[in-house]
Amino acid sequence: MPEQEPLLDIQQLDARYGAIQALRGVSLRVERGEIVTLIGANGAGKSTLLMSIFGDPRPSAGHIRYLGRDITGLPTHAIAKLGIAQAPEGRRIFPAMRVEENLLMGATPLGMQHIDTDLIKVFELFPRLKERRDQRAGTLSGGEQQMLAIGRALMSRPQLLLLDEPSLGLAPLVTQRIFAILGEIRATGTTIFLVEQNARQALKLAQRGYVLVNGAIRLSGSGEELLANPEVRQAYLGIRA
Numbered sequence: 001m002p003e004q005e006p007l008l009d010i011q012q013l014d015a016r017y018g019a020i021q022a023l024r025g026v027s028l029r030v031e032r033g034e035i036v037t038l039i040g041a042n043g044a045g046k047s048t049l050l051m052s053i054f055g056d057p058r059p060s061a062g063h064i065r066y067l068g069r070d071i072t073g074l075p076t077h078a079i080a081k082l083g084i085a086q087a088p089e090g091r092r093i094f095p096a097m098r099v100e101e102n103l104l105m106g107a108t109p110l111g112m113q114h115i116d117t118d119l120i121k122v123f124e125l126f127p128r129l130k131e132r133r134d135q136r137a138g139t140l141s142g143g144e145q146q147m148l149a150i151g152r153a154l155m156s157r158p159q160l161l162l163l164d165e166p167s168l169g170l171a172p173l174v175t176q177r178i179f180a181i182l183g184e185i186r187a188t189g190t191t192i193f194l195v196e197q198n199a200r201q202a203l204k205l206a207q208r209g210y211v212l213v214n215g216a217i218r219l220s221g222s223g224e225e226l227l228a229n230p231e232v233r234q235a236y237l238g239i240r241a
Contacts, residue, residue, distance in 0.1 A: 005068050007032045007160055007191050008053070013062035015045075015052050022048040024215040026062070030160070030193050035186050037194040037202040037223070039236055040212035046195040047089055049212070050162050053193075054086050055079050066160070080108075085158035089165045089195075091149040095138025099129055102137050102148055106155030114157070122151040125181055143174035150181070160191050167198045179205050199236035203227045211236075 008030040015023040022045045030036045040046050052059050055076035064072045071079055085106070094102050103122060107115055123130035126147040132140060137148055146166055153161055163182070167175040179201050186192055196202035203209050203223040211219040211232060219229060226232050233239040 004032070006030060006065075007067065008193065009063075009065040010049075010053075011063045011065075013049070013052065013064065014060045015048050015057050016060045017048075017057065021060075022057075022215050023052065023059070026212070026215070026217055028210050028217060028220070030191060032159075032191055033186070033189065034208060035182065035192040035194060035206045037196055037206040037209045038212055039196060039199045039202060039209060039226075039232075041235075042197075044212045045215040046212055047164055048215075050086065050088075050164050050193070050195055053079075053162060054084065080156060083157070083159040084162065085153035085156045085160075086162040087146075087149040087153045087164065087166065089168065091145045093137045093140075093145055093148050093152070095136065097137055098134055099137055099140070099148060100133040103129070103152050103155050106152035108156070118155050118157065122154055125154075125184060126151050143170050143178070146170065146174075146178060147181075150178075150185075154185070154190070158190060160193065161185065162193050162195075164195045165197060166194070167196060167201065175201060199232065200227070203232075 006029040011027050013023055013026040014021065026049060038046050051057060053064055055074055059072055063070055066082060066084065103119060104115065107118065128144055129147055129151055137145065140148065166178050175198065182192060182205060194202055194206065203226050206223040209223055209226045210217050219226065
């Protein structure tokens with residue numbers, strides 16, 4: 001039987017901000033049903049890669065294929081309709097809107113026909129959001145706002161969920177809860193591509209991972225392999241040989 005095509009296949013991707021080259025020949029793949037993580041230092045280009053997948057910035061070279069289709073030049077709204085959703089760094093919720101209104105905004109690419117069913121699913125994953133469905137989003141705690149950002153992304157029924165630094169600014173116990181929920185999301189069949197500075201938690205959760213250094217992929221392997229790698233242990237886990 002022929003080998004199944006990856007859900008997401010990135011080949012030799014470059015991206016620029018003016019004269020600054022943020023990504024250099026990045027190639028990686030995400031298979032259906034996986035959690036794949038991308039780790040690296042601040043400024044390595046991790047967020048740029050996620051945003052490039054979602055159409056902004058446009059890559060200056062290379063290709064992004066999703067479900068076998070080249071999506072490199074598509075606008076963000078067209079990419080969202082293909083089954084890709086993003087929970088961006090910094091959450092970017094609508095603080096003046098109620099929790100439920102924020103969630104409904106996530107359903108925009110699909111329309112409103114599945115709203116009630118999808119709200120139930122999100123509230124099952126995040127009971128705290130159900131308790132606060134009529135509360136203004138800006139009054140939520142940091143952890144609750146992160147739950148809201150992920151829940152909003154799930155409202156579009158994505159096959160591929162892009163997550164950018166979901167543990168940023170959160171207390172350790174809240175971070176553990178968020179990562180446990182990501183495992184539950186994967187169990188429902190959603191594939192996750194995770195950018196994360198908390199390398200230990202991310203690599204424990206992920207089936208595979210990549211290390212990005214100065215805009216280029218430096219290392220790749222299973223989560224276990226990267227956790228055991230001396231370079232990763234010293235640079236990202238604070239463990240010296």
